[in-house]
Amino acid sequence: MNSEKVLMKGNDAIAEAAIRAGCGAYFGYPITPQNELIAYMAKRMLEKGRIFIQAESETAAINMVYGASCAGARAMTSSSSPGISLKQEGISYAAGADIPMVIANVVRGGPGLGSIAPAQSDYFQSTRGGGHGDYSCIVLAPNSVQECADLCYLAFDLADRYRMPVILLADGMIGQMMEGVILPPERSLSELPSRDWTAGNMAGRPPRHISSINLVPAELEAKTRARYERYDIVKKNEVRFEYVGPVEEGGAADITLAAYGTSARVALGAKRLAEKEGIRVGLFRPITLWPFPYGPLAELSGSGKPLLTVEMSLGQFVEDVKLAVLESVYAQGKAAPVHLLGHSGGVIPTEEEVFAEIKKILGRKS
Numbered sequence: 460m461n462s463e464k465v466l467m468k469g470n471d472a473i474a475e476a477a478i479r480a481g482c483g484a485y486f487g488y489p490i491t492p493q494n495e496l497i498a499y500m501a502k503r504m505l506e507k508g509r510i511f512i513q514a515e516s517e518t519a520a521i522n523m524v525y526g527a528s529c530a531g532a533r534a535m536t537s538s539s540s541p542g543i544s545l546k547q548e549g550i551s552y553a554a555g556a557d558i559p560m561v562i563a564n565v566v567r568g569g570p571g572l573g574s575i576a577p578a579q580s581d582y583f584q585s586t587r588g589g590g591h592g593d594y595s596c597i598v599l600a601p602n603s604v605q606e607c608a609d610l611c612y613l614a615f616d617l618a619d620r621y622r623m624p625v626i627l628l629a630d631g632m633i634g635q636m637m638e639g640v641i642l643p644p645e646r647s648l649s650e651l652p653s654r655d656w657t658a659g660n661m662a663g664r665p666p667r668h669i670s671s672i673n674l675v676p677a678e679l680e681a682k683t684r685a686r687y688e689r690y691d692i693v694k695k696n697e698v699r700f701e702y703v704g705p706v707e708e709g710g711a712a713d714i715t716l717a718a719y720g721t722s723a724r725v726a727l728g729a730k731r732l733a734e735k736e737g738i739r740v741g742l743f744r745p746i747t748l749w750p751f752p753y754g755p756l757a758e759l760s761g762s763g764k765p766l767l768t769v770e771m772s773l774g775q776f777v778e779d780v781k782l783a784v785l786e787s788v789y790a791q792g793k794a795a796p797v798h799l800l801g802h803s804g805g806v807i808p809t810e811e812e813v814f815a816e817i818k819k820i821l822g823r824k825s
Contacts, residue, residue, distance in 0.1 A: 464639035469607040469629060470495035472640050473537070473563050476608040478503055479645040480615040482561070483532035484510035486523035490542045491575040492631040493565035497537060517542040521549030521562075528558050529669050531657040533615050537563035539631070540581050541572060543589075550624050551590030555671030557656075557686070559618035562596075563611070563627040565634035568805035576805025577631030579720060580772035585626050586749045586779070593683050595690055597625040597697065598748040600719045604638035610746070612643040619652050621693055628748060630771060632721040632807065690750075699746035700755055703727065705739035711762040712741035714817055715795075717780045718769040719745050721807060726769045729813035738817060748779075756783035760795035765820050769813055773801045 467475070474496050477485070485504055487497040497513070504511035510527065514520035520536050527534040538546065543564045553560055566581045568574035585598045597617050599610040607629060614625040658667055673679040705712050718726040723744040730740040743759060745752050760766060760783060768777040777799045788794050800816050802808055818824070 462641055464641055466637055467604055467640050468495055468637050469601070469604045469634045470565065471499050472604045472607040472642075473611045473627065473629070473634075474499035474503065476611040476643055477535050477561065477615070478507060478509075479643050480612045481533045481646045481648055481651045482509070482535050482615065483648055484524070484527035484534040485536070486512050486514050486520040486527070486534070487536050487538065488514050488517050488520050488542060490539045492567055492577070492634055493537050493539045493563065496563065496565070496634070517545035518549065521546035524560050525549055525553050525556075525558055528553070528560050529658045531654050533559075533561075533619070533651060535561040535563070537565070539565050539567045540569050540578070543581065543584070547584075547590035550596065551588070551592055551594065552671045553624050554588075554590075554594035554596065555592060556669050557622040558624070558669070559622050560624050561611070561614045561618055561627065562624060563629065566628065566630045568803065574805040575631070577633075577635075577721060577807060578771050578803065578805050579630050579722065580775065580803060581628065582748065582770070582772060582775035585628050586751070594686070595623075595749055597621070597623065597693060597750075598628050599625065600628045600746060600748050601633055602720050602723045602744065603633070604636060604640045606746075607633060608640050608642055617697065619654070621689060622656070623689075628720070630720045631805075694750040697747060698750050698752045698755070700752040701744045701746060702755070702759070703730070703742040703744075705741060706734045707739065711739075711764055713739045713821060714765050714767060715741040715743055715759055716767050716769060716813070716817075717743045717756065717776075719748065719776065720771075722769045722771055725808050725810055726813055728810035729817065732810055732814040733817050736823075738821065738823070740817065751779045751783070753779070753783045753786050756780065757787035760784045760787045761793050763793040763795050765796045765798060767798045767800060767813070767816060767820060769800050769808055771802050771807060773803045774799055777801070
């Protein structure tokens with residue numbers, strides 16, 4: 460693996476990592492703030508002799524990804540919030556047909572056309588399926604340019620391993636910022652996992668038909684239940700999170716911050732401000748938003764000390780934090796109070812604002 464750091468934007472790091480992971484086909488449509496990603500792919504995919512198409516719409520792009528994956532390619536699309544909304548039908552079809560694919564969403568403010576500023580208000584859409592029917596997508600949330608590369612690289616492996624869509628959920632700040640990154644090693648297309656389920660009558664493969672339609676209710680339910688058994692395996696094996704404890708070791712934090720993406724970076728700065736005044740602060744950062752790390756957060760909340768959720772939406776991520784606390788109540792009988800500091804429309808919380816909220820919750824004087 461090349462250990463040399465290069466300076467890249469988050470959007471570019473996602474694109475380069477996808478190429479190195481063996482992405483053989485990319486289909487997209489321009490939208491801010493992820494345009495650098497599609498521009499990067501337009502150049503590099505053609506240099507590699509791979510497939511790049513700027514589709515006529517987001518709807519066309521996601522269906523091209525579906526088709527390319529069925530034909531055997533590791534396939535990807537990217538967009539930002541309104542564009543991802545247009546892709547939801549195709550993502551649901553992919554989930555219903557057990558088609559692996561990677562979808563990068565560089566989130567902007569909403570609803571509607573909203574703003575082009577960073578936001579996290581697509582949390583429900585990503586973690587609750589987003590389209591119609593019973594299904595889930597694995598959701599990975601980077602908080603740095605390095606994680607943009609690492610998690611995109613991982614996303615292709617997870618998509619193939621579990622035959623399901625994987626969403627890389629990066630807010631606009633993460634997509635646009637520049638940092639040093641060590642890129643993952645490049646894979647040749649010949650060394651990628653075999654796909655013995657792909658569509659048939661091509662390259663000597665036997666005839667196969669891939670579809671999400673099943674008009675017999677009992678058969679559709681059986682197929683969906685089998686898929687949910689696979690989801691249980693994902694929940695067992697693929698939960699990822701980071702916990703940064705108080706700077707002074709030993710004992711519980713006075714308060715735990717829960718945040719992801721850009722909000723987690725802000726929360727880390729607030730944690731440092733608080734610790735200068737002797738306040739013990741923990742930071743819990745989910746890396747997989749689905750499956751959500753309920754168990755680890757439930758264990759932390761068992762102390763009964765307050766939790767402050769910091770998010771760039773008006774109360775979506777906090778719902779999963781509350782579910783984790785409820786799990787702690789069932790297991791340990793202790794309820795930790797959950798507070799929310801949320802912004803919307805592209806407003807980013809500040810370290811000082813989070814620090815002030817920490818002091819308010821703990822009853823400390825400003």
